[in-house]
Structure formats: C-alpha cells, structure tokens
Amino acid sequence: MKIKVCGMRNSENIQEVIKLSPDYLGFIFYNKSKRHITGFPEIIIPNSIKKVGVVVNESIETIRRYIKNYDLDAIQLHGNESVAFCEKLQRNQGENTFEIFKAFSIDEHFDFEKTKDYEPFCELFIFDTKGKGYGGTGLKYDWNLLKKYKGETPFLLSGGIGPNDAASIKKFNNRQCIGVDLNSGFEDAPGLKNKEKLQSFLNELKN
Template sequence: MKIKVCGMRETENIRQLVELGPDYIGFIFYPKSKRYVSEQIAPEAVELVPAFIQKVGVFVDEPFESLLEQFRNNKLELVQLHGNELPEYSARLKQLGIPVIKVFSIGNDFDFAVTEPYAGNCDFFLLDTKGEKPGGTGQKFNWQLLDAYKGETPFFLSGGISSADAEIISNLQHPKLYGVDVNSGFETEPALKNIEALKRFIATIRENSTASNKSYPDYL
C-alpha cells in the first residue's frame, strides 16, 4: 500500500520524513491553508526529496496557467486537485502528461456517480471527509461507504487518519484502495509532523501489506 504524507513545509521536518521513505510527499499551494508553502517551496527542501519519492502539489481552484508555472518551478511530479475543478481541467493536465489526483469530499449522502466524469482524466482519486471549506477536516468519514465505489480508478484513503488506524487500514479489502494519505493526525502543529509516530505507522502498514501478500500495481 502506498503512503502519502501531505502538508509538509519545514525543511528539517522534510529531511526527517525522507528517511522514512514514503511514496509521496504533498505540498499545499492554497494560500488559505495553514500549511501553505507559498508559490515556491524552499529550494533546499526540494533537493532533499529523492527521485523515488514523488512530490505532489495540492491546489484549490487555481487558474490553469498559474498551476502550470508552480508545477514546473517546484519540480513537482503530480497535481492534486482539491477544489471544484471540472473534468475538463484535469483532462488538460493529462494532455500535458501531468498525473492527476482528484479529491472527493465524502459525506453520508455521497453519490459515487459524481466521480465517473473524471475517471478517464485522473490517475487517482483521493477520498476525504466532507467539510465546510476546502482541505482536510481532521475527521474520518464512514469507511463502510467505500463498498459503494465500483469504479476502476484507484484511490487514496484520507481524512483524520492517525497511528491508531494502521491495523484497520491494513485489513481493508477494497480492490481499488491504492494508498493512504495522512496529514493532521500526525502533526504537533500545522505543517510539522511527528516523525516517530509516522515511523511506527509506516512500519505497521508495510509489514501488514507484506504479510498479507497484497499486490498493488505501480501506476506511475
């Protein structure tokens, strides 16, 4: 199972995280977020991230050309769309060869049919908890709702995940569960992660994934 740690910003914290070997590191380019990195990640932080860890830029309803500029300037590998972007927006990114993660906010009345127009234009979905504003809520949604997702696009599970959830997540059996996205559940303050807690979480996820002999394809 792939592991994505989002909301990173501080250079030393990034250096410590890189040593744990997550699959993805997320940087938030949304000015209203408490984890906003500004339009430019610190160059020394960018250089810390090795090629085997992919850098994800998180954007919310960003004008297309502005997103492209920040994507290139920060040497990102994927774009995560966390706003009300239309399928045409993600299609334009795909035409440029940019991998796309589209976020959907899940409430008890969520209809997975809304994901269908995005299916051919996104590499992954990210299923997060519905809140009043864009961005994470720090709360979980009802994971039993995942049974209603019958699509073919693999997804990241997100929303209020903490170290206490490692065993439960390891036992989830959905065929399209590709990875887990964590953020505030591992923070000591916004944009600053508890490295020891992440170390234990990552070790448990990977140990259980290996023990159960699950196979997750490399899409990227």
C-alpha cells in the same frame, strides 16, 4: 501500500520524513490552509518520492507554473474542479508532464457515479472527509461508504487518519485502495510531522 505525507513545509522536517521513504510528499499551495507553503524548500528530494502540489480551484496557467517552478510530479485538485477542467488540464500539460489526482469530499450523500466521468483524465483519486471548506478536516468518515465505489481508478484513503489506525486500515478491503494520505493526525504543529509517530504507524502497517 503507498504512503502520501501531505502538508509538508519545513525543510528539516521534510528531510526527516524523507528518511521514512514515503511514496509521495504533498505541498499545499492553497493560501487559506494552515500548511500553505510560501517558499519551496531548497532540499534534494529523491526521485523515488513523488512531489505532489495541492491546489484549490486554480487556473491551468497557475498549475503549470507550479509544476515548472517546483518540478512537481503530480497535481492534486482539491476544489470544485470539473471534468472539463481535468480534461483541459490533461491536454495542456506542455513540456512538463505530470499526473492528475482528484480529491472528492465524502459523506453519506456523496454520489460515487460522478467519479466515472473523471476517470479518463485522472491517475488517482483521493477520498477525503467532507467539511465546510476545502482541505482536510482531521475527521474520519465511514469507510464503509467506499463500498459504493465501483470505478477502476485507484484511490488513497484520506481524512483524519492517525497513529492508532494502522490495524483498521489493514482490515479495510477495497480492491482500488492503494494507500493512505496522512496529514494532521501525525503533527506536533501545522506542517510539522512527528517522525516517531509516522515510523511506528508505518511499521505496524507493513507488518
């Protein structure tokens, strides 16, 4: 199961989380987020860990600048980005190629059919909890809603996951779910992850 730890911004904290060997580290470039990163940490992140930039309704030019300046491996689109935008982004990557992740806000009214048109242009989906604004809510939605997803693009389970959810995640059965996206449920403060909580959760998840 792949692990993405999102909302990283503190150099020392990033170094601690790196020791846990997550698959992805997420860096939020949305300036209305409490975890907005203003200056990229000058630390070495192993190639085995993919760096994901999280953006909300940014231009393709801005995204390409983030990719180049911060050597990102993937971009996570967490706003109202259209299928046409994703297609254009994929076709205009330039010399710095990257993966495209698309986040969707899930509630009982979400139409999973809309994800089909995104599939040719996205390597991964993020199914997060629907809130009033953009970004994480710290709340869970009913994971049973994901039974309606019949697509082929893999996804990360996201939204309000905390240290006590490992057993529930292990029981969750969906062929396209390849991992989890972790954030506020493992924090001591916005952007500061609790290494011990993460370590305990990962140990339980993998055993």
